[in-house]
Amino acid sequence: MKRRDERGSAAIEAAIGVPAFALFVGLIIFGGRTATTHEALQSAAADGARSASLARDAQGARADARAAAVASISNQKIGCSDVDVTVDTNDFNKQPGVPGSVEVTVSCRLNLSDLAVPGVPGSRVMQATMSSPIDTWRER
Incomplete structure (x- = not known):
């Protein structure tokens, strides 16, 4: 009985296994980047909601929220572009003594073009929303 020659089988295994492993690593990096970016947002x-809730009026709240959110994103160095901060200050119109909150939504475009993983887009818009209660008896 003749034994089969196994020369070249390692090359075939590598040709099949290496791309699969690279795809797996790329997907792990994709998941890590999106999770880290979402946490940073x-x-x-x-931070923006907390800063806005301490303001005395809606205009100051919007400015404080934007400044705090943009500073937070730049400090975390997450590589987002097109950062947008939306502040809902409708509750600032309520009478003193009536509970209210301020809501801040931060969104940005995360660049993923360097991953080169099939099915992963070149960029992804991500967003997060948080709210903070407004001081019911704030001074106006």
Whole structure:
């Protein structure tokens, strides 16, 4: 009985296994980047909402929220572009003593073009929203 020659089988295994492993690693990096970016956006939105809730009026709240959220994103160095901060200050119109909150939504475009993983878009818009209660008895 003749034994089969196994020369070249390692090359075939590598040709099949290496791309699959590279795809797996790319998907792990994709998941890590999106999770890290979402967490950073949540932190930025929370910072913006907290800053806005301490303001005395709606105009100041919008300015404070934007400044805090943009500073938070730049400090975290997550590589987002087209950062947009939306502040809902409708509850600032309520009478003193009536509970209200301010809501901040932070969104940005995350660049994923360097991953080169099939099915992964070149960029992805991500967003997070947080709210904070307005001081019911704030001074106006």
